[in-house]
């Protein structure tokens with residue numbers, strides 16, 4: 001029987017009036033309310049899994065990034081306990097001082113082996129990995145070309161770098177090439193893309209991007225946050241699956257999605273990793289993540305090799321789900337981009353209010369499928385984001401497809 005925590009105390013009412021200097025915040029929150037963009041923080045009780053308890057409601061869970069069903073796996077909990085027991089819970093310092101422990105080193109070796117590269121560096125989050133790495137490899141006088149739908153952490157990394165920025169239309173390699181040619185000379189060029197786009201479920205044209213990078217003597221950085229663990233024979237991601245390992249210079253991923261733990265990593269050539277250990281400020285100036293978390297992530301990386309059936313079955317379920325929607329769910333099907341082949345299925349609904357209303361109807365029917373609104377997606381393209389996971393049964397998928405059809409008809 002899994003243990004349970006005591007329920008948290010209720011949130012207190014504000015004890016004092018909002019200070020005048022912060023008065024703008026209430027106006028900004030009111031505007032979010034008026035635009036249908038105010039967020040509610042749902043509280044989960046218990047573990048992530050096929051079912052999840054949110055705000056006291058037990059729901060079939062299509063709203064986590066726990067793609068392989070590892071986040072609640074007791075083997076990771078045990079590995080975390082062992083790592084914490086051996087090295088304590090807190091890392092106690094930044095990695096260059098005394099925070100980097102055996103647990104971190106083992107994890108970095110495990111990731112490097114998984115990706116078949118020289119070396120890896122782990123960060124407290126995937127967000128930190130992107131935000132710290134981009135300014136470490138480009139700066140003033142350099143040029144970045146970034147896909148228009150890249151993750152916020154890439155966007156922030158680009159902004160922090162002070163390099164000149166080209167944002168090319170989503171997956172449009174011809175436009176990228178034209179803009180790079182028009183941009184003229186730069187000291188260094190970085191092309192950066194997600195491999196599997198988290199909100200669109202689309203996949204970057206990695207082989208073409210490698211060609212463009214080679215023609216422009218550019219560095220190519222690929223963020224595999226949602227692909228790590230799911231794609232590729234070894235499970236390392238889409239770079240492996242598309243045979244592009246040689247053309248991608250900087251490989252980023254997270255441990256917090258399919259690997260069910262927490263943290264981010266950057267992997268590649270030994271010199272790149274040595275450089276980041278000097279220049280990636282989010283690594284140098286931040287406490288290393290807890291050793292127990294690193295030990296759990298190391299176990300999750302091992303499980304990718306021991307249990308390849310998880311990723312194979314997940315992708316087979318995703319294909320079957322898409323097929324069912326194509327044959328029996330026209331109302332849903334026409335809202336899904338047609339070329340998707342991943343475990344992420346966005347169902348475009350349009351205005352934020354409509355997406356929230358559709359998500360509410362799904363909740364009433366027992367399904368958790370989050371509504372995603374701007375700024376996570378462009379204006380007018382709010383969507384229901386269905387994340388499929390290994391633990392979903394065939395019956396779960398049939399019931400979700402049929403319920404979606406009713407909700408969206």
Ligand SMILES: Cc1ncc(COP(=O)(O)O)c(C=O)c1O
Pocket residue numbers: 125126127128130151153194198223225226254255256262263264
């Ligand atoms: C493409 C991409 N990169 C990075 C991140 C950040 O990863 P983490 O959640 O480990 O901070 C995310 C998270 O959603 C993501 O979707």
